[in-house]
Amino acid sequence: MAIDIYKINPEFRDIMPKEIIDLEENATWAQNRIKPRGIKEMPDTKEILEEHSLCAGCPESAALRYVLAALPCPEETIIVNSTGCTSLMFPHIALHTVHSLFGNQNAVATGIKRVLDWRFPDKQKDVMVLAGDGATVDIGLDYTLQSFFRQENITTICFDNEVYANTGGQESGATPKGQVFKMAPLGKKFEKVKMWELATTAGCHYTMNMTASAPKAVAKAVREAILVAREIGPTFLNIYTPCILEIGLSANEGLGEMKDQDKDRFASYKFVSPEAEEYLKKCKAEGKL
Amino acid sequence: MANQGPAYYSPYPAALYEGVITPPEGKALLLEEVVDEEIAMREIAKQMLTKENATIFPGPQVLYGYNEEAKKKATLIKEMAEVLNAKMIPMYDYRPKYPKIDAEVEINPNHPNLTIWHNNIKAAIFIGVHCHYANVALKMVRCETDCYTIAICGLSGHEDAMATLRDQHSSELEKFIKIAREVKAELKL
Ligand SMILES: Cc1ncc(C[n+]2csc(CCOP(=O)(O)OP(=O)(O)O)c2C)c(N)n1
Ligand code: SF4
Ligand SMILES: [Mg+2]
Numbered sequence: 429m430a431i432d433i434y435k436i437n438p439e440f441r442d443i444m445p446k447e448i449i450d451l452e453e454n455a456t457w458a459q460n461r462i463k464p465r466g467i468k469e470m471p472d473t474k475e476i477l478e479e480h481s482l483c484a485g486c487p488e489s490a491a492l493r494y495v496l497a498a499l500p501c502p503e504e505t506i507i508v509n510s511t512g513c514t515s516l517m518f519p520h521i522a523l524h525t526v527h528s529l530f531g532n533q534n535a536v537a538t539g540i541k542r543v544l545d546w547r548f549p550d551k552q553k554d555v556m557v558l559a560g561d562g563a564t565v566d567i568g569l570d571y572t573l574q575s576f577f578r579q580e581n582i583t584t585i586c587f588d589n590e591v592y593a594n595t596g597g598q599e600s601g602a603t604p605k606g607q608v609f610k611m612a613p614l615g616k617k618f619e620k621v622k623m624w625e626l627a628t629t630a631g632c633h634y635t636m637n638m639t640a641s642a643p644k645a646v647a648k649a650v651r652e653a654i655l656v657a658r659e660i661g662p663t664f665l666n667i668y669t670p671c672i673l674e675i676g677l678s679a680n681e682g683l684g685e686m687k688d689q690d691k692d693r694f695a696s697y698k699f700v701s702p703e704a705e706e707y708l709k710k711c712k713a714e715g716k717l
Numbered sequence: 718m719a720n721q722g723p724a725y726y727s728p729y730p731a732a733l734y735e736g737v738i739t740p741p742e743g744k745a746l747l748l749e750e751v752v753d754e755e756i757a758m759r760e761i762a763k764q765m766l767t768k769e770n771a772t773i774f775p776g777p778q779v780l781y782g783y784n785e786e787a788k789k790k791a792t793l794i795k796e797m798a799e800v801l802n803a804k805m806i807p808m809y810d811y812r813p814k815y816p817k818i819d820a821e822v823e824i825n826p827n828h829p830n831l832t833i834w835h836n837n838i839k840a841a842i843f844i845g846v847h848c849h850y851a852n853v854a855l856k857m858v859r860c861e862t863d864c865y866t867i868a869i870c871g872l873s874g875h876e877d878a879m880a881t882l883r884d885q886h887s888s889e890l891e892k893f894i895k896i897a898r899e900v901k902a903e904l905k906l
Contacts, residue, residue: 432783437791440780440807445823448809479815519813 431459431503450474451522458501464716467497467647476502480517485679487669487686488587491640492517495558495585498647500654500716505554506544508537510568512560512594513671514587531568533557534575537582545581554654557584561602562592565623569601576630576662583657584664585650586623589671597674604693609674624697627664633704634660637697639668641686655711656704663704668694731856732876739874739881746874746881754882754889755896761842761880762897764865765801766906768840772804773797774824776846778871780809786887787845793890794844800897802906803842806832811850826850830861840865843878844885851875869893 434452436444454474456465476496482489492514499505502523509518511530518525528536534557541555564572564586572584591609592598599612601621608615624637634656636649646667653663670685672678677685690696700708711717740746745757765771779790798805808824818825820835826846833841841864843851851868855877858866867882868875869890874883882889 439795
């Protein structure tokens with residue numbers, strides 16, 4: 429049934445705006461496809477997110493486009509969000525999304541995933557959390573880690589911009605040591621929390637630390653993380669999406685900043701548990717990757 | 718300048734504050750009055766046939782063919798628009814439009830009054846709009862326009878509409894279309 433919610437009744441085709449007809453005909457719904465969805469199709473297919481109200485050039489918006497393009501089955505996916513700059517994009521996504529109270533995202537996602545599995549036992553429903561570093565590493569750390577301890581089948585993605593951006597620049601646990609922000613004038617006194625290492629320790633089966641500089645790499649990580657979460661257990665991606673506003677860069681400088689950080693604080697970290705590795709091999713053999 | 722609605726720019730635009738509540742089962746609501754469904758259907762048809770730029774706003778529950786009932790309703794709503802000589806403007810989803818909607822051809826629950834002002838709509842049917850968004854949209858329209866709003870609702874109705882039919886499924890829509898044809902003939906339209 430899920431894909432049918434995008435099938436416009438023929439009586440109304442003539443009054444629907446082109447973008448909605450495009451969404452039905454030209455978005456890459458998994459159900460209409462033989463090959464897995466991917467970012468290659470972005471230029472000539474309808475995207476699930478096409479407009480947003482973030483700062484011009486904000487890397488979060490680009491990263492979210494890659495994430496959405498890589499979902500294995502968008503029509504059966506629910507994304508749970510938390511307050512922050514990311515939540516300025518969420519209302520524009522043409523999928524089911526849930527905005528949870530700041531910090532509660534992994535608890536809310538847990539409930540949704542469990543209920544969906546109970547309600548639709550013969551369907552594969554993917555539940556994904558997408559939230560900022562303030563929500564994931566600070567205020568929601570308890571709920572995030574508890575969901576990993578409990579081995580919930582959800583994928584958690586942290587858009588780490590190393591700051592509370594939406595509230596004007598306070599330091600977060602993910603801020604690097606020494607960093608000064610408008611509302612953290614003395615500079616951060618302790619080291620950046622390595623959330624990806626905590627995630628691995630807490631029981632995630634697939635963990636990555638990366639930037640969003642390479643769309644293909646983001647897409648691959650998202651797809652693999654979701655597949656592992658379906659069968660094995662929790663997965664976590666920490667993706668650097670710099671807040672160009674708070675670190676004083678202009679709209680075209682976000683990519684350069686991410687590339688620089690590919691070699692520094694966000695040098696690639698990847699952990700895949702033996703069970704997950706085995707499962708991913710199977711997925712590859714079955715053409716799911 | 719736009720005309721104000723019955724609630725004007727009141728800080729409490731909800732009909733509930735004026736003691737208006739949804740009709741009981743089997744009944745309908747016309748302004749503040751609980752009436753028989755058939756009486757409301759006749760009045761709704763009259764309003765739609767006589768007011769300027771009458772428009773139907775179909776919502777997601779009828780625009781998309783997600784089940785058999787939705788498909789059936791779509792055919793009936795198209796027929797209804799023909800009988801009522803009404804235009805149709807879709808409320809296809811509830812996402813806010815950035816930077817702004819095209820008020821000529823679409824309606825958004827976040828600022829439904831824009832579409833009504835822009836097209837000078839004096840009577841409108843909301844059908845297939847999910848409860849919570851219908852509630853929000855109807856409150857705003859009631860507050861900020863002089864449009865005669867009609868909620869054709871599959872559940873318990875909307876007190877913020879000027880006229881409300883409740884528990885409306887395809888069989889009730891058929892009944893309404895029949896009545897609308899009669900009213901049209903009586904009005905010699
Ligand atoms: C329960 C609660 N506490 C605090 C806030 C205030 N608040 C809104 S956005 C935000 C910061 C978000 O930071 P982050 O999660 O890093 O996202 P970003 O804006 O950086 O993308 C805070 C603290 C809130 N909305 N709700
Ligand atoms: S404040 Fe920073 S994170 Fe938020 S939209 Fe602007 S650039 Fe992006
Ligand atoms: Mg942040």
